[in-house]
Amino acid sequence: MNEAPPRIRLFVEAELAAGAEISLGEEQAHYLIHVMRLAEGRDVALFNGRDGEWRGIVAEVAKKKARLRVDGKIRAQAAEPDLWLLFAPVKRARIDLIVEKATELGVSKLQPVMTERTNMSRVGDERLRAIAIEAAEQCERLSVPEFLPPVPLAKALASFPPERLLLTMDETGAGRPIADVLGEVKPGPAAVLVGPEGGFTHSELDALGRLAFSVRVGLGGRILRADTAVIAALACYQAIRGDWRQPAS
Amino acid sequence: MNEAPPRIRLFVEAELAAGAEISLGEEQAHYLIHVMRLAEGRDVALFNGRDGEWRGIVAEVAKKKARLRVDGKIRAQAAEPDLWLLFAPVKRARIDLIVEKATELGVSKLQPVMTERTNMSRVGDERLRAIAIEAAEQCERLSVPEFLPPVPLAKALASFPPERLLLTMDETGAGRPIADVLGEVKPGPAAVLVGPEGGFTHSELDALGRLAFSVRVGLGGRILRADTAVIAALACYQAIRGDWRQPAS
Numbered sequence: 268m269n270e271a272p273p274r275i276r277l278f279v280e281a282e283l284a285a286g287a288e289i290s291l292g293e294e295q296a297h298y299l300i301h302v303m304r305l306a307e308g309r310d311v312a313l314f315n316g317r318d319g320e321w322r323g324i325v326a327e328v329a330k331k332k333a334r335l336r337v338d339g340k341i342r343a344q345a346a347e348p349d350l351w352l353l354f355a356p357v358k359r360a361r362i363d364l365i366v367e368k369a370t371e372l373g374v375s376k377l378q379p380v381m382t383e384r385t386n387m388s389r390v391g392d393e394r395l396r397a398i399a400i401e402a403a404e405q406c407e408r409l410s411v412p413e414f415l416p417p418v419p420l421a422k423a424l425a426s427f428p429p430e431r432l433l434l435t436m437d438e439t440g441a442g443r444p445i446a447d448v449l450g451e452v453k454p455g456p457a458a459v460l461v462g463p464e465g466g467f468t469h470s471e472l473d474a475l476g477r478l479a480f481s482v483r484v485g486l487g488g489r490i491l492r493a494d495t496a497v498i499a500a501l502a503c504y505q506a507i508r509g510d511w512r513q514p515a516s
Numbered sequence: 517m518n519e520a521p522p523r524i525r526l527f528v529e530a531e532l533a534a535g536a537e538i539s540l541g542e543e544q545a546h547y548l549i550h551v552m553r554l555a556e557g558r559d560v561a562l563f564n565g566r567d568g569e570w571r572g573i574v575a576e577v578a579k580k581k582a583r584l585r586v587d588g589k590i591r592a593q594a595a596e597p598d599l600w601l602l603f604a605p606v607k608r609a610r611i612d613l614i615v616e617k618a619t620e621l622g623v624s625k626l627q628p629v630m631t632e633r634t635n636m637s638r639v640g641d642e643r644l645r646a647i648a649i650e651a652a653e654q655c656e657r658l659s660v661p662e663f664l665p666p667v668p669l670a671k672a673l674a675s676f677p678p679e680r681l682l683l684t685m686d687e688t689g690a691g692r693p694i695a696d697v698l699g700e701v702k703p704g705p706a707a708v709l710v711g712p713e714g715g716f717t718h719s720e721l722d723a724l725g726r727l728a729f730s731v732r733v734g735l736g737g738r739i740l741r742a743d744t745a746v747i748a749a750l751a752c753y754q755a756i757r758g759d760w761r762q763p764a765s
Contacts (some may be wrong), residue, residue, distance in 0.1 A: 364613070368744055371739075371740050371744050372744070372748070373736070373738060405739065406740065406741075407737075407738055407739050408738060444755070444760050445755050446755040446756045446761065447761065485760070486751075486760060487622070487754055487755075487758075487759055487760035487762075488656075488759065488760075489620055489621075489622060489656055490620075490654065490655045490656050492616075492620065492655075495617055495747070498617075498744070498747045498748065498751065499621070499748075499751035500751075502735075502747065502748035502749075503751055503752060503755045503756075505736055505748075506694050506695040506735075506752045506755075506756075507695045507752075507755075509736075510736055510737065511693050511734070511735060511737075512695065512696065513736075513737070
């Protein structure tokens with residue numbers, strides 16, 4: 268029997284438990300059979316965000332479907348970072364990148380926010396969820412980030428839990444250096460907020476400045492694109508205050 | 517006279533000094549005249565990596581060319597980070613992203629390195645230089661990173677200056693957390709090394725381990741794509757040890 272972890276990981280919605288049978292939909296079956304060329308008896312790793320990671324044995328393949336039998340548990344479900352990302356939708360290719368990278372960098376919840384300078388209102392939930400699932404499969408996460416529907420920034424802030432730290436990326440130069448801020452804050456739930464290309468308006472920054480849970484943070488003197496700011500801020504968070512200081516599991 | 521900094525920035529090769537005249541090539545002229553619709557008398561910001569940033573006044577536009585007159589100096593040339601990036605070439609779209617983001621994140625020199633698991637040997641210098649120039653223009657850098665031709669990893673290491681710190685991203689889990697490493701190292705020249713998808717081989721990691729200037733660094737327990745690792749490592753470097761702690765210029 269093959270004891271190395273399977274190379275292919277699949278996110279499924281179904282419950283995972285020893286002996287359970289999983290029927291794959293057409294798309295995942297196509298991927299397994301025709302792209303990865305997995306035959307009956309080969310194994311894959313399965314996760315659903317709740318039950319940990321399990322070995323699944325390919326029990327049956329047909330033209331457009333496949334059935335897996337859930338075998339042993341590989342990893343228990345573990346606590347993952349409680350880190351939200353609030354981002355202003357930008358151009359499609361850059362949103363795709365934000366979703367892929369936020370997933371790899373351990374974001375638990377994605378909240379698109381409409382700001383005064385945001386001129387995109389459609390975000391494309393299904394495509395983005397597929398990108399997040401693929402990124403979660405390849406980066407060995409045990410979950411897929413939750414997607415919330417887009418809301419106006421003011422509404423997102425009005426319902427924001429006050430005990431959660433909001434790290435607002437401020438490109439005006441008035442924010443404190445991110446490593447200084449992250450070096451001081453206490454552990455706990457957090458969120459990163461990144462505005463659109465062109466930044467927040469003065470009235471948005473004023474409103475953010477009045478919120479006790481928001482801290483204005485700077486990412487240096489160069490002007491970063493919105494997608495770069497997202498990736499940079501999340502990486503700094505995980506490196507300094509998140510789970511990159513724990514030994515790899 | 518318009519005293520706000522011009523919104524459009526152009527990288528030019530020519531010398532910049534008060535009164536100098538700059539003839540733009542076809543591509544830049546097209547961009548100014550037809551994309552940005554700049555008429556005679558309007559201004560742009562000019563930089564060449566040596567002479568600082570200058571205001572250029574559009575002196576003449578013709579169908580496929582434009583002439584600028586260099587007016588006052590906006591910013592003096594300033595010291596920029598001495599940070600190299602050594603990266604294994606990956607798929608084209610991801611290399612493009614690495615070059616764009618490395619430029620925004622202040623890399624001074626880009627060195628593609630061929631590792632044992634690298635199966636791309638062409639990198640496409642001209643296209644990548646155009647991407648770096650565009651990123652430098654938009655992020656307000658005063659320079660464009662230098663591109664070196666691809667070399668085998670062993671050769672890059674053999675000629676690596678021993679006084680420069682080499683931060684090797686190690687996805688085996690044996691590296692120390694990046695924030696811990698960056699919190700300890702002394703200021704000075706540095707380089708970030710990121711391998712291909714699939715990582716370095718054991719013999720490459722052994723060779724790196726024998727070099728006094730190389731430190732193996734970890735980016736947490738999730739498996740990051742090569743482009744994500746590049747952006748994350750550079751952001752952490754600038755945040756903790758680089759120029760993000762200085763006030764914005």
